[in-house]
Amino acid sequence: MDKECALDWIEKNNGLIIEISDKVWEFAELGLIEFKSSVLLADELAKHGFKVDRGVAGMPTAFVATWGEGKPVIGIMGEYDALPRLSQKKVPWKETLDLGSPGHGCGHNIHGASGMAAAVAIKEAMEKHRIRGTVKFFGCPAEENFSGKVFMVRDGIFSGVDAVISHHPDNMNDVSLMGCLAVNSVKFHFHGKASHAGASPEQGRSALDAVELMNIGVNYLREHVIQDARIHYIIEKGGDQPNIVPSYARSWYYVRAPEVNQLDFIYNWILDIAKGAAIMTRTEMKTESFGGIYKIVPNRTVTELIIKNMREIGLPKYSDEDLKFAEEIAKTITPEMKIAELKKSKRPGWQRLVDKLVDDEIPDPWGEGEVTHGSTDVADVSWQAPTVEFSTATWVLGTPAHSWQAVAQNGVGIGHKSLIFAAKVMAATAIDLLTRSDALNKAKEEHKQRIGNKKYRALIRPDDKPPLDVWEK
Ligand SMILES: [Zn+2]
Numbered sequence: 026m027d028k029e030c031a032l033d034w035i036e037k038n039n040g041l042i043i044e045i046s047d048k049v050w051e052f053a054e055l056g057l058i059e060f061k062s063s064v065l066l067a068d069e070l071a072k073h074g075f076k077v078d079r080g081v082a083g084m085p086t087a088f089v090a091t092w093g094e095g096k097p098v099i100g101i102m103g104e105y106d107a108l109p110r111l112s113q114k115k116v117p118w119k120e121t122l123d124l125g126s127p128g129h130g131c132g133h134n135i136h137g138a139s140g141m142a143a144a145v146a147i148k149e150a151m152e153k154h155r156i157r158g159t160v161k162f163f164g165c166p167a168e169e170n171f172s173g174k175v176f177m178v179r180d181g182i183f184s185g186v187d188a189v190i191s192h193h194p195d196n197m198n199d200v201s202l203m204g205c206l207a208v209n210s211v212k213f214h215f216h217g218k219a220s221h222a223g224a225s226p227e228q229g230r231s232a233l234d235a236v237e238l239m240n241i242g243v244n245y246l247r248e249h250v251i252q253d254a255r256i257h258y259i260i261e262k263g264g265d266q267p268n269i270v271p272s273y274a275r276s277w278y279y280v281r282a283p284e285v286n287q288l289d290f291i292y293n294w295i296l297d298i299a300k301g302a303a304i305m306t307r308t309e310m311k312t313e314s315f316g317g318i319y320k321i322v323p324n325r326t327v328t329e330l331i332i333k334n335m336r337e338i339g340l341p342k343y344s345d346e347d348l349k350f351a352e353e354i355a356k357t358i359t360p361e362m363k364i365a366e367l368k369k370s371k372r373p374g375w376q377r378l379v380d381k382l383v384d385d386e387i388p389d390p391w392g393e394g395e396v397t398h399g400s401t402d403v404a405d406v407s408w409q410a411p412t413v414e415f416s417t418a419t420w421v422l423g424t425p426a427h428s429w430q431a432v433a434q435n436g437v438g439i440g441h442k443s444l445i446f447a448a449k450v451m452a453a454t455a456i457d458l459l460t461r462s463d464a465l466n467k468a469k470e471e472h473k474q475r476i477g478n479k480k481y482r483a484l485i486r487p488d489d490k491p492p493l494d495v496w497e498k
Contacts, residue, residue, distance in 0.1 A: 027154040027460065031146035031452040032338070035445060038142070042448060043441045045069060046138035050436045053107040053127045053134075056167025057493055059086045062105035062134075063164055066141045070162055073145045082180040084491045087173055088164040089182060092148045097465055098159040099147070099455045100183065100410070102191035102403065103140030104133040104168045113432035117353030128432040131169065132194030132419055135435055135444045139192045142444075143451035150456055158459045161186065165402070167491070172210075172316050174402035176491050178409060179483040188327060188411045188458050188468055191403060192447040194435060195416030196424045197370060197384040198340070200332050202323040203392035206255060206281035207288045208400040209484060210315035213239065213299050217308040219272035229270025233263050235306040236274040242298035243278075250291050253396055255281040283320055283396050285484070315492060317484025320396070321404040322475050324411040326468035327454070328390045331415050334453040335387045340418075341446045343383070347438030351382055351421045354430050363423025371395060383439060384418040408481040411468040415450070419443040 035042065049062045063079075063086040070090035071077045079088045086105075111128030114120045122128070144162040151160065163182070166173040177183060215236055220229030243256060250256070258278045264271030280295060282288040296312070303310035343351075360379075367375040371392050378384060403414045420434045434440050458465045 027150045027156060028453045028456050030153050031150040031456060032449050034146040034149040035142055035448050035452065039445050042138055042142040042445060045141065046134045046441070046444050047436055049105050049134035049137055050129045053112065053129055055109060055127050055496060056106040056170045056173070057084060057086060057491060058496060059105050059166055062137065063088060063166065066103060066105065066137050066164055069141055070144060073148060075144070075148070075162065081182050082176040084166050084173055084176065084493070086166040087177060090144065090162040090164070091159060093151055093159040096158060097187040097459060098161060098185055099458050100161045100163055100186040100189035101140045101144045101451060101455065102163045102165050102189060102406070103137035104165050105137035106133055106167050106169050108169055108427055111427070111429065111432050113429040115433055115436045117350050117433060118357065119429045129435045130427040130432045132431065132435040132440070133168065135194045135419060135440060136192060137164070139444050139447040139451065142448035143455065146448065146452040147455045150452070151459070156456070156459050160455065168402055171491055171495070172318050172402035173491065175316050175318055175405045175483060175485055178405045179485060183406055183409045186410050187465060189406055190327070190451050190454055191412070191414040192451055193414050193416045194419035194440065194443060195426070196366065196418065196420040196422050197372065197378070197416065198335065198387050198418050199370065199416035200328055200388065200390050201372070201392040202325060202328060202390050203371070204283060204320045204323065204396045205404060206253065206283055206396060206398055206400045207285050207318060207320045207404070208279055208281045209288055209292050209317040210279050212261070212275055212277045212313040212315065214311045214313060215274050215303065215308045217270065217272050217306065220270045222268045222270050226270060230307045231270050232274035232308050233271040235302045235308045235310065236260055236263065236276050238305055239276065239299045239302035242301060243295055246294060246298065251282065251287060253283050253398070254287065254291055255279070255398055256291070256295070281398070281400055285319060288317070314485065314489065316489065318400055318402045319404040319408055319481070319484070321401070322407040322412070322472065323393070324413050324468055324471055325390060326464065326471050327411050327413040328415070330454050330457050330464060331413060331450060332387060332390065334450045334457070338446065338449050338453065340385060340387065341442035343439060343442065347442070348382070350437055351439055354424065354434060355382055355421045357430060358421070358423040362425070366423045366425060378422050382421055384422060405483070408476065411472040417443040417447045
């Protein structure tokens with residue numbers, strides 16, 4: 026059996042796959058500078074005969090690894106970027122590994138490794154069973170901050186692909202059909218005039234005043250935006266010391282809403298507020314766009330294939346050691362926190378999970394027509410071809426993403442098992458799509474219907490470049 030061949034490869038190589046995931050966990054590199062992580066994954070794929078194009082779409086850490094030829098073309102995505110200041114040891118209590126350093130709080134170490142393993146396993150099955158077509162692994166940088174996939178989509182890296190599968194660690198086996206929010210990421214630069222804040226303040230024009238007044242304006246706007254919208258900001262630069270009127274200040278905003286037209290409406294209002302703040306303070310304002318991403322287009326056909334494969338393969342079995350670690354982590358999550366996380370998932374029957382440690386069900390798909398309040402650049406890929414990102418239980422129930430608990434669990438027992446399970450599910454689903462033209466055609470037809478007459482236009486301009494030097498600023 027072609028699927029068994031792929032699953033066997035993953036089972037036999039599970040030590041290697043876990044080792045790669047753990048190495049990426051240790052590298053914990055931020056978006057766009059995931060040099061060691063991307064090389065590790067790309068080299069492994071090259072070792073298995075994949076042709077690797079490195080540095081695609083203007084990002085040194087983006088790559089495409091291809092095996093096979095002709096149609097159909099099935100894509101597997103992998104991410105490998107970490108999050109700032111989340112460094113944490115692999116222990117079930119909060120203990121920093123390396124102060125101020127990044128950590129894998131979203132499990133992208135597993136994301137990249139599960140995809141890589143699936144791609145190699147698919148290739149093994151294709152080779153042995155003479156399955157026609159192409160498998161492509163897309164090495165996607167900077168999901169957390171600069172939406173690497175949006176640049177890859179704009180530059181045609183995904184063109185010609187028939188379906189794309191990807192896996193994301195989570196606290197449940199999540200196969201929902203929910204959409205996510207579109208997002209716009211923009212920095213506001215204000216330029217004023219420096220002066221001695223004590224001796225000659227009248228000579229100064231404070232860029233920090235402008236940042237603060239803009240934020241106040243936006244906070245008054247909140248009452249008048251739709252319920253599902255989200256607006257968040259940080260002040261990146263607010264001056265140097267109090268006795269100098271700040272001549273330069275900078276804020277960074279994310280604006281989110283379900284639909285791109287809703288996003289545009291809110292963003293344009295914010296832009297007016299920023300202009301108003303500049304007028305009020307007699308400073309100059311410039312925007313710098315860091316791109317935007319779309320709302321995801323779900324695909325029930327591919328989702329159902331994934332669920333079928335999840336059920337056939339069966340959930341992982343945990344060792345006593347895995348469960349002991351999980352129980353210790355669970356003690357750090359309050360019942361209120363857990364209930365809030367479960368409820369947010371909108372999963373039918375989520376109440377059943379309140380007293381459980383780890384998700385032990387593979388539910389039917391849910392949430393069609395609803396949105397979650399995060400965003401992902403997977404969405405932009407989902408406008409190009411049927412695309413599904415599913416989750417497997419990597420963390421104990423109630424663990425929020427981007428937390429120290431998630432960092433710790435992404436490098437140990439249950440995380441490792443979730444990685445192997447996910448790789449198998451991806452490989453099996455890709456083989457279904459490669460060998461069953463009925464399933465692939467149905468997925469493509471559904472995709473066409475969901476898109477309808479809506480047009481995708483990248484929320485970055487044709488000449489926008491990935492901000493490669495962002496961490497040096
Ligand atoms: Zn993530």
